[in-house]
Amino acid sequence: MQRKIVRFVEEENLFYRDEKILVAVSGGVDSVVMLDLLCKMEVECGVAHCNFHLREEESDGDLEFVKNLAKAKNLAFYSVDFDTKKYAAENKISIEMAARDLRYNWFEQVREISGYKYVAVGHHADDVAETVLINLARGTGIHGLSGIKSKLGKIIRPLLPFPRKQLLEYAQAHSIHFREDRTNAETDYVRNKIRHQIMPVLEEINPAIRATMTENVQRFREVEQIYNRVIEQNRLHLVFTRENQLLISIPKLKELLAPVSHLYELLSLYGFHHRDIRNIAESINGISGKLFYSATHQLLRDREYFILSEITEENTKEYLISEDKEQLQAPLELTITLLDRTPGFQFPSDSKIACFDANQLQFPLKLRKWKEGDAFRPIGMKGKKKISDYFIDQKFSLQEKENTWLLLSGSKIVWVLGHRMDDRFKITDTTTKIYKINLI
Amino acid sequence: MQRKIVRFVEEENLFYRDEKILVAVSGGVDSVVMLDLLCKMEVECGVAHCNFHLREEESDGDLEFVKNLAKAKNLAFYSVDFDTKKYAAENKISIEMAARDLRYNWFEQVREISGYKYVAVGHHADDVAETVLINLARGTGIHGLSGIKSKLGKIIRPLLPFPRKQLLEYAQAHSIHFREDRTNAETDYVRNKIRHQIMPVLEEINPAIRATMTENVQRFREVEQIYNRVIEQNRLHLVFTRENQLLISIPKLKELLAPVSHLYELLSLYGFHHRDIRNIAESINGISGKLFYSATHQLLRDREYFILSEITEENTKEYLISEDKEQLQAPLELTITLLDRTPGFQFPSDSKIACFDANQLQFPLKLRKWKEGDAFRPIGMKGKKKISDYFIDQKFSLQEKENTWLLLSGSKIVWVLGHRMDDRFKITDTTTKIYKINLI
Structure with a gap:
């Protein structure tokens, strides 16, 4: 076993013999045997022990045991106390996850401060x-x-080739004492089912x-x-970024x-x-306009691209409208119709309806609340006007301002919804297709 | 469930509605529900049942049940009797494998003869x-x-998306009777451990x-x-064939x-x-000359290539000798030495030793028994001589003939081992390197 671990360390390039290793020792057979083997390899070791305070007296017994072990081997000893249950509750994670977070963070601190090259677990x-x-x-x-990596960052795992049984046999053969580690038995429900029943x-x-x-x-x-x-090779061809969006070519x-x-x-x-991704993949062969959400992002199935963008707070959130979209429920209800320009076309006088020259629009359109700095060309005017000035002119209340939505084509404002169109998108004599939006 | 199976058949392109399907029906819940669903889809079905005679009365009961089921549904019925245990014993395979072989072979026969497009299992x-x-x-x-394929050749598996529990519920809801299938319970040890314990x-x-x-x-x-x-793409660059050998570029x-x-x-x-392949892969970075065997093939790690060749019967078997080889244990013991030609070089008179012009040899050399048609140029002679004629000249006994080995370079005979060298490989004035073989 000593020979096998030496070969494994060499093959996997875990460390060089002159590098200092901080050894995580719980007191269980695994870590105690690991410490023994590393010491026999004449590696300079330090011993790190965490007390998770999950089983009061026993935790303290483990600490005492590991401390004495380090002393007997004349090794530097580091220990720490964690309130694991509190940390788990505060971070809304399982005890198992909490113990892992706390442990690895602390190991890394000790490693760095005390000048160890790696942490062996x-x-x-x-x-x-x-x-x-x-x-x-x-x-x-x-x-x-693909299992557990033998080396990942500063963490090394020299025991990876050995089944637990072999570690127990080694401990027995070399009269190595260890503590019955029951931490797992109490915290990790799934792992224990697998270990003891499967x-x-x-x-x-x-x-x-x-x-095997x-x-x-x-x-x-x-x-x-x-x-x-x-x-990785295909990613380069599939994806590019535009402003804050990631575009994936359909x-x-x-x-x-x-593709999945x-x-x-x-x-x-x-x-x-x-x-979600199965559903997104199915939309590849469907029509455009479908939206998918994760906790942090939205994905629009547009015509040529999937467009990924971050979901920010409600006030800065953008809703994309693809060319094929005929109806919108959120954030506000509206219908969209694409019309041919007919000779007798009458511009509707309802402020809830707006008509644009479809050829001037760049899809997907965006719907968002106004923000500082926004400006547009109110229809019939030549110059630009800041939206904030427009609000003042129109004597908008704060609440009216907050509830006002803008429709954008690229970075240009097309319509202050329910109020005023932009001059650049109006129907002209050359218009052939009309894009009509009706607020409901 | 009916809707889901229709969608699955369409998505996976299992069959068209006007194609005839032979349905394998054991009488268990799976196959009986499958038959019911396919009939409800108005597919033209036939029913095929195998009696494996593994549990005497019960097997007969299954047959009776399935026969009646086909009759009630007015479907063509096919059945067959197998002596599964005998077949397993004769072919030295497990009962489980035997049942599978017999079943699929028979399904295919019935399918072809009776004009079904697919067999549904x-x-x-x-x-x-x-x-x-x-x-x-x-x-x-x-x-x-990657699991079980929904369609493979003529076999289709329309129930693949449904857990057994759902099939049982469907049977109950539609008052479908079935037989408790205990074949698996008795024949397939591993599957049962997984099914009932894991x-x-x-x-x-x-x-x-x-x-999941x-x-x-x-x-x-x-x-x-x-x-x-x-x-597949890399195979084209890695591999080529030469005579009966497959060469893999190291x-x-x-x-x-x-690479593994x-x-x-x-x-x-x-x-x-x-x-084996882990060991072969390790030899990539080792020296050449190593041989690896499967039951049917040998692989030589030569200098630039792995050379794969078939192991034929002992009499036609070829043993490769790579350039670096210094010793051979099988099929006969010999040592190999590469020497510089020195002015005072003496050709040994021992018939167990032969010396060749190393530059004339093409590696890897081959060692094999003689076969009909073999011919060489005995040293000192100008013309060719058939090995069989050489044997007659030398008054070889049958046993001597059978025990005679040949060393070959490419397709040319270099040495009739222990007897006569070939003229083409002899030491000449231009020889600089000598390849000396010593039979032990």
Whole structure:
């Protein structure tokens, strides 16, 4: 086992022998064996222990145990107390997530301040298998199958090739004492179901299940590399940015072998989930105008592009209107009609209706509240007027101002809704198509 | 459910409504519901039932049940009896595999003879999830995760989107009778462990586990498509054939993002397993001369190429010797030395030693038994001589003939081992390097 860990450290390029390693030691068999192996490799180690205060007396016992272990080995010792439950409640996350956040943040602090090169954590082959199964059960693409990385930033995992059983055998063979680690048993419901109810059955099917899963993961990781490269190459052709928007070419998506995967990799960063993305992908072959929302972003299926933009606060939020749209429910109700210019065309006198020269409009149109600096050319006027000045002229109340919406084509104001059109978009003698909007 | 199956048939392009479908009906809930749904779609169906004779009275009861069902629905009925256990024993395969072979072969016969377009089988969403887990437990790459295809050749699977639970509910709601199918319970050990011990636990973690797994599989399938295309594109650059050999360029493999995956896809077709391929991949950065065997093929890590060739019967088997090889244990023991030609070079008189002009040799050399038609130029002679004539001249016994090995360079015989060299490879005044072989 000592030989195997040395080979693994070399193969995976985890660290050089003269680099200082901060070893995370809970007191459980994994971390205690890891510390022992690293010390036998004559690596300069420090010991870091977190007390999560999840099982009062036992937590304190763990602390005492690890402290003595560090002392016996003559190693620097660092410890910290966390109010894990409080942190979890405050951040509305699970105890498991809370413990993870707290632990890794603190490790990084100690590492940096005390001059360690890496933090070694005790994940092993059982964790790899369990993680794959957890991800499968929760829903995953290829990324969730490529297991746990042996090195990620400053975190290294030298025990990754070893199943827990082997660590226990090593501890026994070398009379290494450790604490029964029950943290997991209490905090991580899903992992425990997998560990205690599923893994033993898989082991009956395949006694070398952990090694097999580690091999599977190695294979998936190569597949993931190929996949990532293809996605990355195609991203360059698919996507460009315009102002604050991300535009994804629909014709180019259609040509791709795996459009859903590409959309997923592009959009999951913006809070869209797999199911949203299935729906978005279906709209590729549908009509334009459909809108999709994540918690932070909206995506419009426009004619040639999916247009992604951030959802900001209500006052600065923009609603896109694609060319095919015939009706809008939110943020305000209106109908849209595209008409041919007929000789007897009468401009409606209703302030709720506006008609524009369709050829002057650039789609998608935008609907938003007014903001400081907005200016337009009120119909019939030659010069520009600030919207704020227009409001003053019209003696708008504060509430009227706040409730006023603007329709924009590109960055130009087309209509102060229900009030005044812009001169640049009016019907002229050369107009052939009329774009008529009716506020309801 | 009726609407969903219609949509699935359309989306996956399973069949047109006017095409005749042979429906595989075991009598279990899956196949009986499938038959009901297809009949409601007004598809012209025939019913095919296999009696595997695995549980005597029950098997007969199933037959009776399905026969009556077909009669009641006024459908053509086909049935067959298999001696599954005998077939399994004869072909040294599991009962499960035997049943599958027999069933699919017979379905295809009936389909073709009786003019059906497709055979519909009752795999459903539970089978998809189970298959993924079985493959993971046994060891798999991406291919084992992409689930069960809804259409493969003439086999279609219209129930794939539905979990078994939904089929049971449908049967109950429509008062559809079915037989308790216990075939699986008795024949398929692994599938049953997954079905009865693992799936229920996963369901506790994620109540929609079957839908989630179906989604996972959709995602993996896209990843697989991307992966397949990349492998296929690179195959063209990596591989060429020479005579009966497949050559894989080692320098080009080294340039690839995922060499192990490429080797796997190239070599798994020839009976190499994943672990063999890990070893082969490791030899990329090692020295040449290493040989790897599958049940049917050998792979030589030569200098620039991996050379794949078939292992034929012992008498026609070829053993490759790469340029760096210094020793051979099988099929016979010999040592190889590369020498500089020195002025005082003495040609050894031992018949067990032969010396050749190294520059005349084309690597890898081949070692094999003689065969009809072989001919060479015995050293000192101008003309060609058939090996069979040489044997007659030398008064070889049958056994001596059978035990005689030939060393070849390309298709030319270099040495009749222990007997006579070929004139074309002898040491001449222009020889600078000598290739010396010593039989032990």
